[in-house]
Amino acid sequence: MLSWFLMKENQKVLVIDKYNPSSASNVASGITNPITGRKFVKTWLADEMLPFAESIYREFEKLFQQDFFNSVSIIKILDSIKAQNDWSTRCSSPEYLAYLKNETIIRFDRDKVKNDFGGFEINGASRLETDKFLSLYRNLLKEKEALLEDEFDFERLEVEEKFVSYKGKQAQKIFFCEGANAVHNPYFKFLPFQLAKGECLIVRIPDFYPNQVINGEVFIMPMQEKDLYYIGATHEWQFDDDQPSEKGRNELLGNLSTVLKAPFEIVEHKAAIRPTVKDRRPFIGFNPESPNVGIFNGMGTKGISLAPYFANHFANHLLKGKDLMKEVDIKRFL
Ligand SMILES: Cc1cc2nc3c(=O)[nH]c(=O)nc-3n(C[C@H](O)[C@H](O)[C@H](O)COP(=O)(O)OP(=O)(O)OC[C@H]3O[C@@H](n4cnc5c(N)ncnc54)[C@H](O)[C@@H]3O)c2cc1C
Structure with a gap:
């Protein structure tokens, strides 16, 4: 996602990535869900983040002329009278109107689903077929000669004051987006991952x-x-x-x-x-001693919706000088 937003601003990018069919992104169910948890709480930034993610995945569908992002109806099963009451209270809150429009309890065939207390519908959820999307994006990078399929070797990275070089290639900056593997990254040892x-x-x-x-x-x-x-x-x-x-x-x-x-x-x-994180917020920013070495990580359990929004946010910071949101800036750990 970060490479995409940088390329959109005419930056030259090389993605170094060893294909891993067992990466979190490839294994994920790919859901963007506005309401989660036992207390049916609205996802952080849902009102801005979910429409933005949808617009980006639709843009990719158009570009690739393929279908891999679809609205889904999520039915949350209620497990008690208390849960029914909690849900009913949420339905009357204006903040939740867009996601809990329907106050009807949904019933499933009891021979197929245990649902003694029924369930309710969550609106505004979607599903990305992550493996299909990633494979199309890899092909795009290959066509642009912007993909190096290789295991990254830290021994070969040289970080200079104004640029970095890796295996003979020079760039202004390097951004690490290694998912859970980042716990082995020598430049970001201080970040509190909780995988x-x-x-x-x-x-x-x-x-x-x-x-x-x-x-x-x-x-x-x-x-x-x-x-x-x-x-x-x-x-x-x-x-x-x-x-x-x-x-x-x-x-x-x-x-x-x-x-x-x-x-x-x-x-x-x-x-x-x-790549989950103690305070459940992404890790975005630069190594304090090597300002050419950046990180875009910590997408936790919600990468499908967080990644487009924050890749755009980071690109705007890098190229347009816009402030990084304090909640995601890794300076919070320095
Ligand atoms: C079972 C499961 C279900 C999930 N369901 C959802 C869901 O429904 N919705 C949702 O939003 N999120 C879900 N997630 C979370 C989501 O998968 C993550 O938030 C997201 O995929 C993280 O993306 P990432 O790019 O940071 O990491 P990854 O997907 O792990 O990608 C990291 C990439 O870096 C490469 N890499 C790492 N180190 C190196 C190296 N040294 N050299 C070369 N390449 C390297 C890897 O090969 C990989 O391609 C789920 C996760 C799991 C495990």
């Missing part, structure tokens, strides 16, 4: 609900292929690797059993590490 591993299952559920995302203890999200659903995701703060685990699978199946009654079959099990 969270996430696992998901792809399952086949014949004759289920192909037009709604059902959100209980887990998300049951219809995928493009008929009868396939994405079940996600776990949040694990203690882990040894980025591989799918027995523990993650059991947790997902346990949570799934609290929502799903229909029979299903597991097709795939995936895992990735999210």
Whole structure:
């Protein structure tokens, strides 16, 4: 995203990236959700960020002449009378009007979904097919000769006062956007990442609900292929690797059993590490001693909506001198 906003302003960019099918972006369900959590709280900056993200993904759809960003209807399952009351209170708040328009309780077939207290619809959510979008963007970079598919080697980076050089190529600046791998970056050791591993299952559920995302203890999200659903995701703060685990699978199946009654079959099990952050705000800015070395990271659990908005914000800071928002500027840790 950052490379895109810089190229739009006629900057010459080289992206160095080793393709990783298990990156957080490739494994993500790709949802942008305006209302999250047990208390149904509005996502930070939702009113500006979600329409902006949509406009950017639509721009990409037009450019690539492909479809990979779609509105989705999320039905949040209510688990008690208290939850019903909390939701009803939210519906009457003007701030939530755009996202909780419909005060009707939705009921699912009880043979398929456990929903004793029903569910409610969240408006304004979307889904990005991340792997499709990223693969198209990689092709665009290749066409522009702006992609170096390589494992980054810190030994080969030279940081001078006015420029940086890497394997014989010179640039004014370098920006690290390595996701969870940034914990090994020597220039940003001081940033308080608090990584969270996430696992998901792809399952086949014949004759289920192909037009709604059902959100209980887990998300049951219809995928493009008929009868396939994405079940996600776990949040694990203690882990040894980025591989799918027995523990993650059991947790997902346990949570799934609290929502799903229909029979299903597991097709795939995936895992990735999210670049989550202690204060849940992105990491944007420069190394205090090497002002040519920047970072754009910390997208946490919401990269799909945060990345377009803050890549544009960072590009405006870099090229137009606009202030960086204090909440995202890494100066908050200096
Ligand atoms: C199971 C799961 C579900 C999720 N669901 C959602 C969701 O529904 N909605 C949402 O908004 N977010 C979701 N997320 C979070 C989202 O995936 C992240 O916020 C986002 O993808 C982070 O993007 P990133 O580019 O910072 O990191 P990544 O996607 O990890 O990308 C980092 C890139 O840097 C490359 N790289 C790193 N180090 C090097 C190196 N040394 N050399 C070369 N290349 C390198 C990697 O190969 C990779 O391509 C989910 C995450 C998980 C794990």
